[in-house]
Amino acid sequence: MNTITRSIVEMRGVNKSFHGVRALDDVDFTVGVGEVVGLLGDNGAGKSTLIKILTGFLKADTASIRIDGVDHQFRNPQEARNAGVETVYQEQALADDLSVARNLFLGKELVRKVGPFRLLDDGRMRRESEEMLRDLRLAVDPDKPARDCSGGERQGICIARAIHFEAKLVILDEPTNALGVAAVKRVLDLIRDLKARGIAVIFIGHNLYEVLEVADRAVVMVRGKKVVDVATRDTSVGELTELLMQRSGIGG
Amino acid sequence: MTDAKMPLSSSAPAVAVPTSVPGLFQRLTRQPSLIAFFLLILLVAGFALATPNHSFATIPVLQLFQTYTPEIALMTMGMSVLLVVGEIDLSISSVYVFSSVIFASLNHALGLPLWLCFPVALGAGLLMGAINGLLVAFTGVSSLIITLGTMWGFNAVMNLAIGGKSVPLADANPNGGLQWVLTGQVLGVRMQLVWMVVIAVLLWLLLHHTRTGNRIFATGSNERAARMMGVSVTWTRVLCFCLLALLAAFAGVLAVSRTNVAVPQSGQYTMLLALAGAVVGGTKLTGGSGELFGALCGAFILQVLSLGFIQLGLNDYWVTLVTACAIILTAFAYLRIDRRLKR
Ligand SMILES: Nc1ncnc2c1ncn2[C@@H]1O[C@H](COP(=O)(O)OP(=O)(O)OP(=O)(O)O)[C@@H](O)[C@H]1O
Numbered sequence: 001m002n003t004i005t006r007s008i009v010e011m012r013g014v015n016k017s018f019h020g021v022r023a024l025d026d027v028d029f030t031v032g033v034g035e036v037v038g039l040l041g042d043n044g045a046g047k048s049t050l051i052k053i054l055t056g057f058l059k060a061d062t063a064s065i066r067i068d069g070v071d072h073q074f075r076n077p078q079e080a081r082n083a084g085v086e087t088v089y090q091e092q093a094l095a096d097d098l099s100v101a102r103n104l105f106l107g108k109e110l111v112r113k114v115g116p117f118r119l120l121d122d123g124r125m126r127r128e129s130e131e132m133l134r135d136l137r138l139a140v141d142p143d144k145p146a147r148d149c150s151g152g153e154r155q156g157i158c159i160a161r162a163i164h165f166e167a168k169l170v171i172l173d174e175p176t177n178a179l180g181v182a183a184v185k186r187v188l189d190l191i192r193d194l195k196a197r198g199i200a201v202i203f204i205g206h207n208l209y210e211v212l213e214v215a216d217r218a219v220v221m222v223r224g225k226k227v228v229d230v231a232t233r234d235t236s237v238g239e240l241t242e243l244l245m246q247r248s249g250i251g252g
Numbered sequence: 253m254t255d256a257k258m259p260l261s262s263s264a265p266a267v268a269v270p271t272s273v274p275g276l277f278q279r280l281t282r283q284p285s286l287i288a289f290f291l292l293i294l295l296v297a298g299f300a301l302a303t304p305n306h307s308f309a310t311i312p313v314l315q316l317f318q319t320y321t322p323e324i325a326l327m328t329m330g331m332s333v334l335l336v337v338g339e340i341d342l343s344i345s346s347v348y349v350f351s352s353v354i355f356a357s358l359n360h361a362l363g364l365p366l367w368l369c370f371p372v373a374l375g376a377g378l379l380m381g382a383i384n385g386l387l388v389a390f391t392g393v394s395s396l397i398i399t400l401g402t403m404w405g406f407n408a409v410m411n412l413a414i415g416g417k418s419v420p421l422a423d424a425n426p427n428g429g430l431q432w433v434l435t436g437q438v439l440g441v442r443m444q445l446v447w448m449v450v451i452a453v454l455l456w457l458l459l460h461h462t463r464t465g466n467r468i469f470a471t472g473s474n475e476r477a478a479r480m481m482g483v484s485v486t487w488t489r490v491l492c493f494c495l496l497a498l499l500a501a502f503a504g505v506l507a508v509s510r511t512n513v514a515v516p517q518s519g520q521y522t523m524l525l526a527l528a529g530a531v532v533g534g535t536k537l538t539g540g541s542g543e544l545f546g547a548l549c550g551a552f553i554l555q556v557l558s559l560g561f562i563q564l565g566l567n568d569y570w571v572t573l574v575t576a577c578a579i580i581l582t583a584f585a586y587l588r589i590d591r592r593l594k595r
């Protein structure tokens with residue numbers, strides 16, 4: 001693999017406190033074009049906070065962020081999505097009262113012109129939803145309310161949504177949560193697929209085997225600080241485990 | 253892929269819906285507006301049978317509905333949209349009456365032609381809605397409190413500006429010009445009824461067949477999720493406040509057009525009626541779901557109840573009491589049905 005020269009994301013000096021508690025402490029984080037970065041760390045290490053700042057859902061206290069080489073900070077997730085950043089949030093961003101199809105296209109609804117109006121193209125959204133779900137081997141009726149979906153199905157819907165829209169960066173915050181063994185394998189395959197298509201991926205997870213299987217680089221965070229940033233071929237599950245334990249003050 | 257048959261979810265086979273429950277009941281309960289509609293039919297039929305000489309089902313009585321109910325119905329529908337987004341507006345009676353007074357005063361005091369007073373009055377309503385929405389969005393204070401404040405605030409401003417006297421239209425002409433367009437009559441059908449239907453259809457299109465509508469439901473259902481998916485929840489909220497206030501202003505103008513006079517003391521109950529109508533129509537106060545058609549039925553149900561019992565010779569206080577019980581009972585019934593479905 002050749003070294004990555006251009007970055008799609010370049011975050012420098014990111015600081016964030018919640019009510020005086022430091023969640024992120026001067027974090028630098030970069031993602032190269034078409035690179036898969038595994039983001040690791042214990043619960044509460046600041047992983048989700050970091051990516052929410054990236055997508056504009058949260059505002060950093062201080063940060064300098066460059067997207068695709070341009071000084072730019074998304075002010076809200078809308079700007080991020082418009083710029084081709086799709087995210088699976090850990091919280092599963094689904095509106096329970098909406099149908100699965102309407103959720104899949106939430107914020108990017110398909111419309112057609114009918115006279116003076118621009119009306120939702122429910123037919124096309126349903127057809128494309130069926131396709132999106134089928135691609136993920138999900139047996140879910142796009143017309144049923146999201147409320148009625150199982151935990152794994154909900155996670156699948158969020159993933160389907162993130163990979164459907166032409167993105168240049170896909171962020172997956174613990175995407176394998178709630179998934180069965182076969183489904184986890186599907187998701188890892190999908191990440192490889194994205195990479196093959198030149199799309200960069202940030203993959204947050206707790207399972208080191210999963211992360212090392214697909215990531216080019218592993219970044220480890222401990223209590224708001226980045227402590228490791230290493231190419232995955234230069235490390236191992238054992239080494240990373242030891243690092244995580246030591247830095248967290250658990251291990252010897 | 254080798255695992256072509258593998259579902260993504262480990263628990264993929266959908267849990268079958270118990271088929272013991274009759275399908276009709278299921279479908280009905282998923283559509284509270286249909287329940288409201290049947291309730292309305294039932295009430296009308298009931299009163300028609302119960303009133304002496306079936307006086308309830310006579311033309312003069314039915315005429316009353318198309319004359320008075322559209323004004324309330326516009327507001328129940330607007331309220332229902334606002335409830336979908338998870339907010340409430342207590343100030344609409346003030347918006348209603350302030351707009352009606354502006355409409356009449358511009359004509360009465362400044363001699364502006366009615367067709368000019370009309371957009372100004374609507375604009376004033378829109379402005380009041382925007383004030384409500386922006387205050388809620390940018391202070392973070394709940395809409396219950398904000399609109400409790402603006403309810404009195406708008407009223408005070410109105411009284412400071414024009415005093416408490418009724419304002420008659422200077423160019424009153426109920427059968428011509430703008431007044432005919434608003435509240436005239438064609439082939440026995442009141443224009444306000446026509447407006448109500450047209451607006452109901454437009455609102456339905458907006459709510460169920462546009463991006464904005466989808467985002468209204470999403471915001472009310474799960475604001476965080478909507479925001480994460482790039483929905484501007486602030487703008488969506490403000491829009492709903494504006495929409496309701498605009499409808500309240502329109503209702504206020506209709507009232508003036510119908511009576512040739514704006515009465516600053518009128519309309520105290522419009523807010524309560526709008527809210528009650530929306531609730532009786534199956535809209536929940538928890539956001540994320542709402543029923544335009546139900547809200548429309550709700551407005552009529554409330555009117556049928558009061559007119560019906562009056563026809564039966566019940567005194568006014570009894571009518572109020574019955575209405576009060578009806579509101580609480582229907583809300584309770586919807587809640588039970590809802591629990592039963594989500595169990
Ligand atoms: N909205 C918030 N308000 C207050 N504190 C917060 C908020 N969001 C996160 N935190 C705190 O910031 C720290 C980092 O949280 P974050 O969600 O980024 O952790 P994480 O690395 O994603 O953990 P996990 O692996 O459990 O998902 C935690 O201590 C958390 O309690």
Ligand SMILES: [Mg+2]
Pocket residue numbers: 047048049090173
């Ligand atoms: Mg997290």
